[in-house]
Amino acid sequence: MTRRLETFLDSLTQASSLDDLQSSVVRLRDVYEVEHLVYHSVKSTGQQYAALTYDPSWVDHYVAEGFEKIDPVVQGCFQRFTPVDWKRLDWSHKSARTLLGDGITAGLGNQGFSIPIRGPAGQFALFTVNHKASDEQWASFTTEYMHELILAAHYMNERALAMEGSDEIKAGQSLSPRETDALTLLAAGMNRSQAAERLKISEHTLRVYIESARFKLGAANTTHAVANALLRGLICL
Amino acid sequence: MIRYLYATELATFPTLTDTMFRDRATQFRDRLKWDVSVDEKGWETDQYDAMNPLYLIWEKSDGTHGGSMRFLPTTGDNMTADVFNHLTDGVTIRSPLIWECTRFCLAPDATPNTAAALMLGAAELGIGMNLSHSVGVFDARMTRIYKRLGWAPDVLGTQDGISTGLWAFQPDMREKMAAKAEISTLLSGQWFQNAFGPLPMMTG
Structure with missing residues (x-):
């Protein structure tokens, strides 16, 4: 990317x-x-x-x-x-x-x-x-x-x-709790498998939640999505 | 052979279309006892068939339906978001890289390889169209069939015997499903190209 x-x-x-x-x-x-x-x-x-x-x-x-x-x-x-x-x-x-x-x-x-x-x-x-x-x-x-x-x-x-x-689109822009959790754990420095384990979901499920959140945030990739979410105060560390 | 057809193209294949929607009635109404509508032609259809979905169909040598599935992008109106949102952990799955797959159907006399051939067609489609995942709505009893094929979904939720799940489009799935279906990827690649042309090999 x-x-x-x-x-x-x-x-x-x-x-x-x-x-x-x-x-x-x-x-x-x-x-x-x-x-x-x-x-x-x-x-x-x-x-x-x-x-x-x-x-x-x-x-x-x-x-x-x-x-x-x-x-x-x-x-x-x-x-x-x-x-x-x-x-x-x-x-x-x-x-x-x-x-x-x-x-x-x-x-x-x-x-x-x-x-x-x-x-x-x-x-x-x-x-x-x-x-x-x-x-x-x-x-x-x-x-x-x-x-x-x-x-x-x-x-x-x-x-x-x-x-x-x-x-x-407006209704779709707010992150669901699962999406917020997924981005928060990545922002905290966890990798995907650690985050998935913490949320008790499979890694693919985590990937899809991140992808879904990324699209809502208008981000090019995961790092960009995490940065956007932090910037907009949607997640906090 | 595998055909990829939009709903608007089905009229060119009347036998294939007729047998597909009849087989759907047999599978979903008669066998799985889903609460679906069947019209006077004996066709099982719903409102998503009216949204010009893309069908992936296994056509038998006599021109009739052997098995099929139905795709819609999650960016537009789709069944997972509209009807089964309570089965996806509160997340409305919406992305240009994720399509929904519904109405996975096998003809009553489908050969054992047909399910694998459909999954091979899905792998071609997902990889060829640059998708990351597909989200599916399926009868919970189908899970073991997917497992046996070696491409089980990650189940997100199940209620009243209906599950939603995720399939990841990993490049190795083409070869894996081709081996299960006993079809060469040269052939499955050709079927994909017949429908969509030589798209560039996309990289994520």
Whole structure:
């Protein structure tokens, strides 16, 4: 886990407006040195918004042409939750090739990876990384950073939901007693097996409680989660 | 063979789908006596089948259902959080790295290797999708089957014969389950790729 994800997540927790979210997307794009990043949220009511680095003229063109109806990325991701490399999608239709050609003319890269996200209450979001690269370079990039990008995508969605005042997210942010206990013991210097033994749970159960707490805290890893919990006064030594 | 299908893709496989939901009725209503709904087609379904879950299905050579399980991400609406939260020690398990697995089902005439083949498919999925764990809801009587397969869950809680438990996606589980199922990981890897394409080997 690289330090850059942690830095990004720390700044993301400060985001409180759509403008902030937009700045976060730009920052994340710069951190990972890719061409473009897109975060697009669709609520069950159909209400939607996006934070993205594409040129506004490309967005206008996309909307004017009604590309969302034929976009293989939309078709291949909507209401799903498994990440997909754009190469896996069906670009054989003439309309899809037009979309790709127009996109590249507008400054998009030839490679893409999209991460569909399911939030509470039927919320859906799509997080896309777009880049100019050879197949080999792209494979090496996705192999190295996929784990971090999945986390970044989901944290951005959590932040967006919290900003909207989502009840589910707010309710989910307080740590349960078990999560608090697990982080407290780690903060006190115990290793996982000692903490699990103390709590009389298996080590995997402990890992899952820590993972659950880590996600609530918007942290990149366990150490980061413990630090966040201490900082917010959720645990004390 | 193993197929990974979203609910929206099931229509392409009518026989497989029909036999899967019928086998679920046989297992959960008739055999395990769970309080489940079965519709006029004889299909056992619940509200989570309507949320476009991902099914992992063992398809027999005649195109019918041999066994299956159902996955949903814990970041969205899911059964463990909605219905069985009292069985997870007060922790609402929610993470992009943890998916819920429910409705583990075997056809009445499933061969002994089918359960292992399903677990192999789950290992491929979990490791391929970069997951750390899966949280499952299952009949407590199934625990011994999982034990025999060599991939027992860490049980979090049990009430009225229903348990929740955790499976860790450790990389060695692919080989272990492949040996139990007597299926090569080359083949199981290929089934995964057929559904999801050559995802990069992700590292945590």
